[in-house]
Amino acid sequence: MERLTTMARRQAASAETSADEAAPPPEKRRRVRIKPEERYREFVSKAVELFAEVGFDAGTRELAQRLDVTQPLLYRYFPSKSDLISAVYKEIYLDRWKPGWSGMIEDESEPLRARLQHFYEDYTETIFTPEWLRIYMFAGLRGVDINARYVVNVETDLLMPMARAVRRELGLDPDAPVRPEEVELFWTLHGGIFYYGVRKVVYGFDCPIGKEQMIANAVAAFLDGAASVMRGFAAEEAAPPIAPSSRRRSPGSRR
Amino acid sequence: MERLTTMARRQAASAETSADEAAPPPEKRRRVRIKPEERYREFVSKAVELFAEVGFDAGTRELAQRLDVTQPLLYRYFPSKSDLISAVYKEIYLDRWKPGWSGMIEDESEPLRARLQHFYEDYTETIFTPEWLRIYMFAGLRGVDINARYVVNVETDLLMPMARAVRRELGLDPDAPVRPEEVELFWTLHGGIFYYGVRKVVYGFDCPIGKEQMIANAVAAFLDGAASVMRGFAAEEAAPPIAPSSRRRSPGSRR
DNA sequence: GTGCTTATTTATCAATCGATAAATGATGCG
DNA sequence: CGCATCATTTATCGATTGATAAATAAGCAC
Numbered sequence: 001m002e003r004l005t006t007m008a009r010r011q012a013a014s015a016e017t018s019a020d021e022a023a024p025p026p027e028k029r030r031r032v033r034i035k036p037e038e039r040y041r042e043f044v045s046k047a048v049e050l051f052a053e054v055g056f057d058a059g060t061r062e063l064a065q066r067l068d069v070t071q072p073l074l075y076r077y078f079p080s081k082s083d084l085i086s087a088v089y090k091e092i093y094l095d096r097w098k099p100g101w102s103g104m105i106e107d108e109s110e111p112l113r114a115r116l117q118h119f120y121e122d123y124t125e126t127i128f129t130p131e132w133l134r135i136y137m138f139a140g141l142r143g144v145d146i147n148a149r150y151v152v153n154v155e156t157d158l159l160m161p162m163a164r165a166v167r168r169e170l171g172l173d174p175d176a177p178v179r180p181e182e183v184e185l186f187w188t189l190h191g192g193i194f195y196y197g198v199r200k201v202v203y204g205f206d207c208p209i210g211k212e213q214m215i216a217n218a219v220a221a222f223l224d225g226a227a228s229v230m231r232g233f234a235a236e237e238a239a240p241p242i243a244p245s246s247r248r249r250s251p252g253s254r255r
Numbered sequence: 256m257e258r259l260t261t262m263a264r265r266q267a268a269s270a271e272t273s274a275d276e277a278a279p280p281p282e283k284r285r286r287v288r289i290k291p292e293e294r295y296r297e298f299v300s301k302a303v304e305l306f307a308e309v310g311f312d313a314g315t316r317e318l319a320q321r322l323d324v325t326q327p328l329l330y331r332y333f334p335s336k337s338d339l340i341s342a343v344y345k346e347i348y349l350d351r352w353k354p355g356w357s358g359m360i361e362d363e364s365e366p367l368r369a370r371l372q373h374f375y376e377d378y379t380e381t382i383f384t385p386e387w388l389r390i391y392m393f394a395g396l397r398g399v400d401i402n403a404r405y406v407v408n409v410e411t412d413l414l415m416p417m418a419r420a421v422r423r424e425l426g427l428d429p430d431a432p433v434r435p436e437e438v439e440l441f442w443t444l445h446g447g448i449f450y451y452g453v454r455k456v457v458y459g460f461d462c463p464i465g466k467e468q469m470i471a472n473a474v475a476a477f478l479d480g481a482a483s484v485m486r487g488f489a490a491e492e493a494a495p496p497i498a499p500s501s502r503r504r505s506p507g508s509r510r
Numbered sequence: 511g512t513g514c515t516t517a518t519t520t521a522t523c524a525a526t527c528g529a530t531a532a533a534t535g536a537t538g539c540g
Numbered sequence: 541c542g543c544a545t546c547a548t549t550t551a552t553c554g555a556t557t558g559a560t561a562a563a564t565a566a567g568c569a570c
Contacts, residue, residue, distance in 0.1 A: 195446025
């Protein structure tokens with residue numbers, strides 16, 4: 001009680017200003033006890049919400065206020081703010097990944113185009129939310145390795161299955177190793193769809209075309225176009241190019 | 256480093272501790288006078304660099320330090336930090352836009368595919384830099400209108416010219432108003448290419464395929480695929496669909 | 511009820527932030 | 541040279557940040 005330190009000292013040193021009038025009522029806090037693991041989930045969940053809105057510079061006090069809890073309580077559950085951020089990463093990029101996606105893509109009981117349509121409808125339902133997209137971008141800008149690792153998952157579990165599926169469709173060898181050019185080609189499809197979500201959800205741009213229709217058009221155009229390009233890759237593979245240094249030729253034969 | 260003023264003051268006020276030992280040499284600042292407009296450009300330029308690295312929460316003190324100038328000097332050139340940020344926006348999204356791009360796309364003295372190739376090589380040379388991409392993302396996450404306005408420019412000056420060019424190529428009416436579905440289709444090409452830059456420059460992902468080759472493949476695949484999809488659009492336009500409510504049919508005929 | 515455990519709050523620190531006022535000195539003009 | 545202008549620095553404020561220590565009280569066991 002007696003240890004008035006910095007503020008009191010400053011005040012006393014600067015002037016009088018009799019600081020103890022109009023003191024707001026102390027306003028006792030209602031104190032509810034919740035079992036730790038539930039609190040933990042509560043904290044992470046609200047942290048996801050707050051960080052998605054404001055970014056990782058959002059204050060711990062604001063988070064505590066939204067949870068109707070005092071700020072130091074956070075430090076009983078997370079040693080530091082960066083630990084809280086790690087928990088947020090895990091919640092979004094690990095817990096929300098569905099292992100069934102790669103199966104959806106390669107399962108041949110349905111036509112390829114329909115499979116891609118269904119996969120992307122499901123995938124975008126997961127990631128086209130402010131929480132997912134915004135935190136993904138915030139994390140990427142922070143330079144954490146999360147995004148680089150996530151991108152590897154996308155390549156191995158989504159894009160390479162797609163490449164194999166298209167090869168089967170075209171009668172090409174589905175077991176040949178997927179070439180980097182092919183992966184890159186599927187990235188343009190994936191990135192194009194991804195960017196639709198960014199425009200709509202993050203930039204708040206009004207997209208007149210619905211998500212399903214956009215996916216349908218993108219997939220249809222891609223499959224048609226990718227066919228000739230990938231046939232070109234395969235031909236190049238079968239008959240190695242005459243001059244290996246002239247690798248800048250435009251690939252694939254026109255229709 | 257420069258905050259030992261406060262500390263020294265506190266020390267002197269609180270107790271003895273003979274605060275003037277080990278006192279770092281006051282270290283007079285070299286004071287150089289530079290004409291205001293040059294300073295201004297210097298400030299904006301370094302601010303672009305700093306904000307691209309750290310984000311808009313980068314401190315004014317750090318910026319001043321990089322400029323080898325004291326922090327209050329910034330406030331002689333910018334009334335507030337947000338004014339500095341506005342200047343950064345202008346430098347990147349207005350000053351770096353080349354009005355010649357739309358001409359590059361529609362100029363028919365070259366084949367369409369080559370035009371798109373050259374345009375995207377030039378365009379990506381402008382935007383595939385940490386400064387451009389990272390500040391674009393930071394700004395988008397902040398919710399400033401900059402991005403929404405930029406996106407409009409992309410649509411009207413880049414994507415709609417592309418759509419018209421493809422129509423000419425296909426023998427369709429180039430003067431018919433560009434339909435939203437078409438714009439959206441070109442967004443998938445644009446977004447796909449854009450996302451290559453994000454992966455490489457922002458996420459630091461190692462892309463084994465060079466920029467030019469990636470553009471070549473994306474453009475080739477897109478043009479082949481977009482052809483059938485856009486022919487589907489045109490047919491739908493000429494002969495209005497029987498049941499206007501069943502708009503979920505997949506567009507375009509398969510090859 | 512009594513008492514113990516521990517979830518929660520109160521009080522506070524040191525650092526950093528954007529911003530302002532006043533002192534200083536480099537530069538060009540006469 | 542002397543002098544005035546103004547670009548630049550010094551000093552400092554008040555607010556806010558992440559984090560810690562100590563006091564408090566909710567809820568369970570008995």
